[in-house]
Amino acid sequence: GQQLNQSPQSMFIQEGEDVSMNCTSSSIFNTWLWYKQEPGEGPVLLIALYKAGELTSNGRLTAQFGITRKDSFLNISASIPSDVGIYFCAGDNAGNMLTFGGGTRLMVKP
Amino acid sequence: EPEVTQTPSHQVTQMGQEVILRCVPISNHLYFYWYRQILGQKVEFLVSFYNNEISEKSEIFDDQFSVERPDGSNFTLKIRSTKLEDSAMYFCASSKGQRRGETQYFGPGTRLLVL
Numbered sequence: 001g002q003q004l005n006q007s008p009q010s011m012f013i014q015e016g017e018d019v020s021m022n023c024t025s026s027s028i029f030n031t032w033l034w035y036k037q038e039p040g041e042g043p044v045l046l047i048a049l050y051k052a053g054e055l056t057s058n059g060r061l062t063a064q065f066g067i068t069r070k071d072s073f074l075n076i077s078a079s080i081p082s083d084v085g086i087y088f089c090a091g092d093n094a095g096n097m098l099t100f101g102g103g104t105r106l107m108v109k110p
Numbered sequence: 111e112p113e114v115t116q117t118p119s120h121q122v123t124q125m126g127q128e129v130i131l132r133c134v135p136i137s138n139h140l141y142f143y144w145y146r147q148i149l150g151q152k153v154e155f156l157v158s159f160y161n162n163e164i165s166e167k168s169e170i171f172d173d174q175f176s177v178e179r180p181d182g183s184n185f186t187l188k189i190r191s192t193k194l195e196d197s198a199m200y201f202c203a204s205s206k207g208q209r210r211g212e213t214q215y216f217g218p219g220t221r222l223l224v225l
Contacts, residue, residue: 033213042114042201042216043153088153096166096208098145100153 002027006089006101013079014109021087021104022073029091032065032072033098038085046087047074079108112136114217116202122223123192131187131220133202142185143203143214144177146170153201159185192224 006023013019023032031050035043047058049065049072056063062075076083089101115134123129135142144156157167159177176188185204189196199221203214 035216040218040221042203042218045213045215048213090153096141096158097143097155097168098153098214099155102152 002029002091002099004089004091004099004101006104008104009102010105010107012107012109015079015081017079019076019079019083019106020073021106022071023089023091023101024071025091026070028069029093029099030069031092032063033090033092034061034063034072034074035088035090035100036085037088037103043088076106079106081108081110084108112138114202114204114215116200116217116220118220119218120221120223122225125194125224126191129189129192129222131189131200131202131222133185133187133204133217134183135185135202135204136206136215137183139204139206139215141165141205141208141214142177142179143205144187145201145203145216146198147201147219148198156187189222192222194224197222197224 004023004025033048034046036046037043047056047063052069053067054065060077086103086105088103090098092098117132142159145153147153155168157171158165174190178186199219201219202217205214206212
């Protein structure tokens with residue numbers, strides 16, 4: 001099946017730093033999604049990308065849909081302690097089944 | 111803001127027992143999904159459901175699993191005879207449709223532990 005490779009697996013940063021994480025795939029996706037998961041919770045949608053090359057922001061978060069449709073990145077600017085969690089990318093083709101990356105665990109030191 | 115709810119939040123069961131995990135999707139959504147996440151691993155798709163039938167399922171969703179919409183609000187996942195490797199978080203999700211912009215919203219999950 002389709003696989004998404006997400007990197008880095010984990011990051012430990014200082015509050016106020018910017019963060020960048022990315023996702024690559026060997027196959028094309030028509031939609032890229034970024035979710036955040038906190039302990040004991042389900043994934044919460046952060047940003048959805050629908051068009052190759054699209055750059056979308058949601059507050060301090062910015063994500064881009066790669067031109068080849070095989071990759072996406074998520075940036076978080078000026079990180080704060082509540083940004084802590086696991087960030088997952090997910091690809092969607094048919095709208096029926098999401099394929100998730102392995103996640104990036106973000107830890108922020110106050 | 112409407113949200114997907116799931117019960118129970120935690121379930122412990124003996125190997126070989128049947129379990130039913132319950133979900134109440136967002137009320138105007140028409141598509142329903144189950145995913146699972148083994149501890150420390152990524153979220154994996156199990157099954158999607160629309161118009162009272164399964165529309166897609168993964169290799170994980172074998173004959174031990176079944177889904178049902180018993181009434182107008184609930185969506186259930188049944189595991190007939192649980193195995194140790196079924197221990198995981200199970201997430202229900204729903205979406206209004208499957209067109210662009212109609213993304214899936216996830217519930218808080220049920221943590222299943224099979225002993």
